[in-house]
Amino acid sequence: DAGVIQSPRHEVTEMGQEVTLRCKPISGHDYLFWYRQTMMRGLELLIYFNNNVPIDDSGMPEDRFSAKMPNASFSTLKIQPSEPRDSAVYFCASSVRLLRGLETQYFGPGTRLLVL
Amino acid sequence: AQSVTQPDIHITVSEGASLELRCNYSYGATPYLFWYVQSPGQGLQLLLKYFSGDTLVQGIKGFEAEFKRSQSSFNLRKPSVHWSDAAEYFCAVGTRANNLFFGTGTRLTVIP
Numbered sequence: 001d002a003g004v005i006q007s008p009r010h011e012v013t014e015m016g017q018e019v020t021l022r023c024k025p026i027s028g029h030d031y032l033f034w035y036r037q038t039m040m041r042g043l044e045l046l047i048y049f050n051n052n053v054p055i056d057d058s059g060m061p062e063d064r065f066s067a068k069m070p071n072a073s074f075s076t077l078k079i080q081p082s083e084p085r086d087s088a089v090y091f092c093a094s095s096v097r098l099l100r101g102l103e104t105q106y107f108g109p110g111t112r113l114l115v116l
Numbered sequence: 117a118q119s120v121t122q123p124d125i126h127i128t129v130s131e132g133a134s135l136e137l138r139c140n141y142s143y144g145a146t147p148y149l150f151w152y153v154q155s156p157g158q159g160l161q162l163l164l165k166y167f168s169g170d171t172l173v174q175g176i177k178g179f180e181a182e183f184k185r186s187q188s189s190f191n192l193r194k195p196s197v198h199w200s201d202a203a204e205y206f207c208a209v210g211t212r213a214n215n216l217f218f219g220t221g222t223r224l225t226v227i228p
Binding site for chain 2: 004033042043045048056091093104105106107108109110
């Protein structure tokens with residue numbers, strides 16, 4: 001199993017530009033999560049999907065952020081327009097729900113975003 | 117509301133010494149508890165998890181953790197630390213909604 005795949009691994013862009021982060025979850029996993037990690041705020045859940053449907057987007061910081069999951073094997077997190085304070089590491093994770101209600105989340109390697 | 121507290125921001129131990137990383141949680145129901153490790157520039161890797169049953173949980177790389185309901189704690193331990201254990205460690209509590217809430221992390225430095 002290839003694990004959760006994220007691209008790009010690093011992204012440097014200028015303020016005002018659109019940024020698109022991509023994630024391929026582990027095959028067969030029906031939950032997908034987007035997290036942001038910063039020194040100041042630690043790991044924050046931004047949004048998560050179940051069966052391609054957004055379930056909770058309360059962590060999305062503002063309207064500049066949007067996420068989609070058009071199919072079970074692909075998700076995007078888009079920032080438009082980007083700002084320097086969006087600089088962070090963005091992680092994607094996936095999991096599968098078992099009868100007992102919760103299963104381990106497996107994390108991708110992250111995308112390190114720097115907005116100048 | 118659920119929350120996780122890792123009181124130690126940074127811990128330094130000598131190689132071969134024992135290790136204990138503290139984690140306290142707040143959650144109204146039976147918690148699902150996790151420890152993840154993050155090496156520099158890497159993603160998070162699961163060390164171990166507790167869902168139910170035996171309160172002493174064994175994980176990978178020689179780590180273990182003990183769930184103590186009376187203390188709302190889930191401390192991570194290792195009897196003998198290796199230089200490769202230097203990393204950041206995150207405790208997390210999971211809810212029935214499949215959310216994970218992470219602590220702020222403890223950075224471990226290992227001295228040769």
